[in-house]
Amino acid sequence: MRKGFLLIIVLLVVFSANSQEKKKDTVVETEVVNVVTKYNPKIADVKKIKNNPTIQLLKKSDKKKLKYSIFSAPVASTFIPKTGVVKGINVGVKERVYNNYFAAGIGNYISPYAELFIYHNTRFNDEYGVHATFNSSEENIKDTKLNSTFLNFKSSAYFKKEERYFDWKVGLEVERNHYNWYGLPTDILYSEAVINGIEEDQNYTYFKTTGHFKFHDSYIDYGNITASYFTDKYNSSEIYASFNTKLDFPLDFINYNLNTISFDAGVEVLNGNFTENYNNSNGINYNIITAKLIPEYKHEFGNLLLKASLRTFVSVDTENDITNFFMFPDLFLQTPIYKQYVNIYTGLTGNLETNTYKKFTEVNPYVSPSLFITQTAESSNIFLGLKGNLTKSISYNIKASVVKEEDKPLFLRNNTKSNGNSTTFNGEELKGYEYGNSFSIFYDDVKSNTIFAEFEYLFNKNLTFSTQVEAKNYTTLNALESWNLPSLQGAFLAKYKKTKWYATANIFYVDERMDALYNAEFHSSLSGIQTLNSFIDVNLDGGYHFNDKFSAFLKLNNVLNTNYQRFANFNTQGFQALAGFTYKFDF
Numbered sequence: 270m271r272k273g274f275l276l277i278i279v280l281l282v283v284f285s286a287n288s289q290e291k292k293k294d295t296v297v298e299t300e301v302v303n304v305v306t307k308y309n310p311k312i313a314d315v316k317k318i319k320n321n322p323t324i325q326l327l328k329k330s331d332k333k334k335l336k337y338s339i340f341s342a343p344v345a346s347t348f349i350p351k352t353g354v355v356k357g358i359n360v361g362v363k364e365r366v367y368n369n370y371f372a373a374g375i376g377n378y379i380s381p382y383a384e385l386f387i388y389h390n391t392r393f394n395d396e397y398g399v400h401a402t403f404n405s406s407e408e409n410i411k412d413t414k415l416n417s418t419f420l421n422f423k424s425s426a427y428f429k430k431e432e433r434y435f436d437w438k439v440g441l442e443v444e445r446n447h448y449n450w451y452g453l454p455t456d457i458l459y460s461e462a463v464i465n466g467i468e469e470d471q472n473y474t475y476f477k478t479t480g481h482f483k484f485h486d487s488y489i490d491y492g493n494i495t496a497s498y499f500t501d502k503y504n505s506s507e508i509y510a511s512f513n514t515k516l517d518f519p520l521d522f523i524n525y526n527l528n529t530i531s532f533d534a535g536v537e538v539l540n541g542n543f544t545e546n547y548n549n550s551n552g553i554n555y556n557i558i559t560a561k562l563i564p565e566y567k568h569e570f571g572n573l574l575l576k577a578s579l580r581t582f583v584s585v586d587t588e589n590d591i592t593n594f595f596m597f598p599d600l601f602l603q604t605p606i607y608k609q610y611v612n613i614y615t616g617l618t619g620n621l622e623t624n625t626y627k628k629f630t631e632v633n634p635y636v637s638p639s640l641f642i643t644q645t646a647e648s649s650n651i652f653l654g655l656k657g658n659l660t661k662s663i664s665y666n667i668k669a670s671v672v673k674e675e676d677k678p679l680f681l682r683n684n685t686k687s688n689g690n691s692t693t694f695n696g697e698e699l700k701g702y703e704y705g706n707s708f709s710i711f712y713d714d715v716k717s718n719t720i721f722a723e724f725e726y727l728f729n730k731n732l733t734f735s736t737q738v739e740a741k742n743y744t745t746l747n748a749l750e751s752w753n754l755p756s757l758q759g760a761f762l763a764k765y766k767k768t769k770w771y772a773t774a775n776i777f778y779v780d781e782r783m784d785a786l787y788n789a790e791f792h793s794s795l796s797g798i799q800t801l802n803s804f805i806d807v808n809l810d811g812g813y814h815f816n817d818k819f820s821a822f823l824k825l826n827n828v829l830n831t832n833y834q835r836f837a838n839f840n841t842q843g844f845q846a847l848a849g850f851t852y853k854f855d856f
Contacts, residue, residue, distance in 0.1 A: 365817040367853035374822070374849020378842055379407035382849060389856060394431035400424065405447075410840055413451045414459070415469045415706075417840075420447040435484040444475035448634045452838035454682075454705040456786070459689045466692050468701040471638075472502045473630055490515040490531070499541075499627045503638040503700070507541035507626045533563040539623055539642075547639040547683060547709060550697065555642045558585045559623060565599070576601040582621040584644060595621050595646060610657045620647045624678055629710065633680050633836060637707035645712075646675040662727045672717045679752040681711040682784050682799075682837050684791045694791070705787075708836065714746040735762045750783040750798060753836065772811035779804055784837040804833030812851075820851045 368388040375381055383403045390396035401424035410417040427440035449469045453459060477497040484490065492514040499507040513535035520527035536559070543553040565578040578599035585592050597619025605612045622645045629636050654668030685705030686694040693699060718741065725735040738759045743751035757780035765772045786797040807829050812822035826845040834840055 367818070367855050369855060370851055370853045372822075372849060372851040374824075374847050376824070376845060376847030377408075378845060380845070380847055381405060382847055395429070397426070397428045399426045406842065410451070410842055413840065414453060414464050415451040415467060416449045417451040418447075418449060420445070422446070433485075434487070435482055437483075438479075438481040440479040440481075442475070442477040442479075444473070446473040446475075446630075446634065447471070448473075450635055450702045450704075450706040452635065452706045452836065452840075454685060454838055457685060457687075457689045457705065459687070459704070463687060463690060463692055463704075467699075467704060469706070470502070470701065471634075473499070473634070474501070475499050475627060488517055490517050497627070499625075501638055503544055505541070505543045505626065505638045507539070509537070509539050509625060509627070511535060511537035528566065528568050530564060530566045533565065534561065536560050537623060539625060541626060541642065543639050545639055545700075546641075547637060547703070549695075553639065553641065554588055556587045557623065557642075557644065558587065559583070559621065559644070561621075563599075572604050574601075574603040576616075580619060580621075584621065586643075595619075597621075597648070605657075607657075610659070611655060612657045613653075613655055615653045617649060617651045618647075619649055621645075622647065624710075629678070633708055635707055635836060635839060636680070637683055637702045637709060640710050641712075643676055643712065645677055647672065648675055649673045664725045665723065667722045668720075670717075670719045670721070672719065674715050674717070676712040677715040679711045679713060679715075679748060679754065680708045680836065681752045683707050683709050684787045684793060686791045688790050703791075706838065711748060711752060713748045715748075715751065716744040718742040731766055733764045736760065749785075749795065753782050753784060753801075755780040755782050755803075769814050770811070771814075772809070775808040775810075777806045777808075779806075799837055801834050801837060804831050805829060806831065806833070818853050821849070822851060823848050 370384075370386050372384040373382065381403070383401075385399070385401045387400075388396070388398040401422075403422050405418070405420040407418050422445040423442070424444075425440060425442045427438055429436065429438040448471050450471065451469055453464075475497065476499075477495065480494040482492040484492075492512070494512050496510045497508070499509075513533070516532040516534070517529045518532070519529045539555070539557045539559075541555050545551070546553050560583045562581045563578055565576065567574070567576050569575070576599075580595075580597040580599050582595040582597075583592070584595070599616075599618045601614065601616035601618075603612060603614035624642055624645060626638075626640060626642065629640065650670060650672045652668055652670035654666065656664075656666040658664050683703070683705060686699055686703045687705075691699075694703070719739065721737075721739045723735065723737040725733065727733050736759070738757075740757050741754070742756065743754060745751055757778070759778040761774075761776040763774040780803045782801045784799045784801065785795050786799050787793050788796040806827055809825040809828060810822070812820050814820040824845075824847040826847075827841065827843055830844040832840060832843065
């Protein structure tokens with residue numbers, strides 16, 4: 270009985286153990302399963318370096334801060350917008366702008382006029398243009414014994430291209446001008462035979478080529494190359510060549526508040542000759558080489574604007590074996606006294622000007638082809654001025670200055686080589702400019718005290734007025750007078766433009782000028798002073814636009830029919846009228 274009971278207990282223990290073991294096998298546990306497979310790398314798996322590049326541009330290329338303000342106009346609370354009605358703003362008729370035009374006209378004194386302008390650009394950032402003007406007068410001025418006609422023709426063409434790092438432009442200019450030395454002196458009675466034998470005509474021919482380079486985001490700002498050739502009927506010739514460049518160097522590596530300093534550098538060469546001089550048959554040669562270096566720095570100290578420079582020149586006259594070195598300080602200061610209304614500015618400067626035969630003929634086409642050519646040094650120019658606005662519509666600029674110039678050119682009438690009956694001098698036939706009807710250049714040291722004032726009045730969007738007045742007092746070193754320089758000049762300009770009509774008025778005033786009188790024919794000395802009367806010249810210009818393409822114009826010059834002389838013994842045309850049309854078009 271006891272053995273049976275023990276056997277039962279042993280069996281229960283064994284079955285119980287087996288039961289526990291099976292129960293343990295059926296428990297679900299969480300495990301990590303590692304699956305091993307082939308690795309295929311991708312670009313996206315690469316770890317990227319997060320570095321932003323630092324780009325440093327020139328200071329002049331920095332973005333400018335945009336300053337703006339909102340003008341808030343309150344609307345009354347009783348305002349209720351009306352719905353359902355579309356309102357439009359009347360902006361008028363939109364005018365179409367054309368790139369090209371042709372103008373032609375005819376006036377009294379048998380004066381034909383023509384002008385052509387052509388412009389075109391392409392989708393490759395290329396552009397080109399052609400401009401030509403023609404103006405002449407084929408009828409003589411009243412009471413002139415010699416021919417007094419003239420002809421002016423000027424044409425120019427250019428091509429411009431924009432590249433990635435710079436823009437470049439090349440151009441060509443051609444001029445042809447015809448004048449006559451018709452201003453015979455009135456104190457000599459010239460015989461009919463002498464007058465008929467005078468060859469008074471003069472022709473000027475001019476060629477000029479230019480090249481311009483403008484660089485982007487570079488220390489080199491621009492570069493200009495010029496070459497020109499000028500000649501006349503008497504085989505005078507003048508060659509002028511120049512190269513100019515501007516370099517910009519930032520100074521912010523020293524201090525961030527410092528601006529860029531610029532260097533204007535250049536070289537010019539002038540070479541020319543005249544076949545004869547006025548005294549004898551010997552020729553005149555001139556050859557001048559000039560180099561310049563002009564550093565300039567600009568800075569603003571609050572409301573004070575400062576521009577400082579040192580203008581340095583080296584001039585070599587190879588014909589006369591003369592070398593000159595010039596240094597002119599250049600300083601400009603400006604600050605507002607009362608913003609927008611009163612700004613005061615002052616400064617001093619100097620310069621070296623290269624005179625050329627071409628420049629002299631542009632001012633006075635009646636110079637003789639026998640000139641001495643040299644440079645003019647503006648040794649000092651001290652000025653003080655005020656500018657600003659009197660009202661929102663009236664602006665002004667008033668300046669006083671004292672200028673000292675060395676070898677300033679003055680136009681002086683040549684003495685005649687004829688007594689009225691002779692056509693030869695020292696056994697040689699007289700040229701057409703040797704009858705007292707041409708001008709030479711008299712160089713002298715001149716001091717000029719000047720007061721200059723200009724005003725502009727914007728009456729409305731259609732009508733504007735402007736005026737300029739300049740008063741000068743001259744002191745010469747050797748000359749008896751400041752030859753052919755007026756002490757007072759003034760100009761008045763009015764412009765009117767409406768939808769169809771436009772008009773312009775120009776009024777000029779020139780004070781008395783002085784020229785020389787001679788005792789007898791060449792080589793005599795001065796006998797007195799010839800006074801040229803002051804004059805007022807009124808010019809009107811207007812027109813009517815029939816449509817965007819076609820318009821008509823009318824030009825009236827010397828409306829007062831004043832018989833004045835721009836230079837001694839050279840009378841001007843009286844009342845002149847020229848009418849014509851303008852046609853605009855596109856390709």
